[in-house]
Amino acid sequence: MRRTARWLPVVSAVSAPKVNSERARADKVFDRMVRKAERQSESDASVATEFIDSYRFLFGEVAKQETLSVIGWQGYIDDLTRRMANHLRVERLIAENPEIAEQPIDRPVVVVGLPRTATTLAHKVLIEPAGNRAPLMWELMNTHRGDIDEKLRNKLIKDAQTMASLASKASPVWDLIHPMNALQPEECIFALPHGYGFYTRAAMPGYRKFIDERDYTDDYGHLKRVLQVLQWNRPQKRWVLKCPFHLFNLDVLLKVFSDATIVWMHRDPSTVMGSWCSLVETGRALHHRKYDPEKIGPEWLEILSGGVNAAREVRSTASRERFIDVPYHSLTADPYGFLPKLFDRLDMPWTESEETNLDKVLARPGMRRSHEYHLSRYGIELDDVEAAFGDYGRLGF
Secondary structure: OOOOOOOHHHHHHHHHHHHHHHHHOHHHHHHHHHHHHHHHHOOOHHHHHHHHHHHHHHHHHHHOOOOEOHHHHHHHHHHHHHHHHHHHHHHHHHHHOHHHHHOOOOOOEEEEEOOOOOHHHHHHHHOOOOOEEOOEHHHHHOOOOOOOOHHHHHHHHHHHHHHHHHHHHHOOOHHHHOOOOOOOEOOHHHOOOOOOOHHHOOOOHHHHHHHHHOOOHHHHHHHHHHHHHHHOOOOOOEEEEEOHHHHHHHHHHHHHOOOOEEEEEEOOHHHHHHHHHHHHHHHHHHHEOOOOHHHHHHHHHHHHHHHHHHHHHHHHOOOHHHEEEEEHHHHHHOHHHHHHHHHHHOOOOOOHHHHHHHHHHHHOOOOOOOOOOOHHHHOOOHHHHHHHHHHHHHOOO
């Protein structure tokens, strides 16, 4: 399977000297990124010095990657600049309109689970009721009030779509793995300042230590402020959120969103690991001139099993009513029978509209994947997965 466009290796080889030159002066490059973020947000970086400093650290870890392709290097520059601009813009909007911070985020539904466990299917169906709402990709990346000028709105959407289209142009398989569209609902990862999303692109030991030890209270506080800005002066609806990496920080999520309901998707980890490692390999192929796929498996086996164990520990002390379990095979084998029961648990109506939407969701390419991937390519075997996840795969969810 070809993971990158044929032109990418050539462009990366030609651009390597330029990338290496910029990596050597990463602090100056980052200073330019901050100034651009200030212009785009019409704000000053001094209002979020700790946040900006954390990104300077992350960018320094990125700069240590000797094999970064031009797509990888520029991708990090664009992504971090956009995230800084968005963070500063959200802070400015709330400073100008303090009442935004009083907006209630009532009873959000949060879809979690290991990657590749049908979280996308569940998310797309749960957002269908008229009283529900999911943040769109452009809203998470370029957050602004709902009553902004249409010209500005279109500009922000176009900016988000440019980023979304880049992966598709550079990888012929990306749209099959994780299609992205600025006007479609997306994962909270685009609004969370830190986490393992950045790590999928490059193995950065220093950054991994940073995120493993991080207190994520401010990160989830920012996510809440993003939702409050998006909700401001608009009809209040029930937010339906999604991100596999919420598993790593369920304690903070349940603290910040005190009445959230967690919809936990479950699937055999041995099936999940092969598919996830393949996705990570595609990300590494885009971001690096060379990489070793056999290092991906042990690394992510440790990360994902650790995330599940942390989430199970949080769950053991939380109220039962906060969690709803969704077994992968129950959902995919009989979605028309299973989903009305899930909706009932969430106090949501299951109507003809929801059933019609389910028809459309299931008909979309990629919603039913027909192939898996060999664990051995990624340096792990079935026994390794079973040992790492312990009894999780045998709990019978």
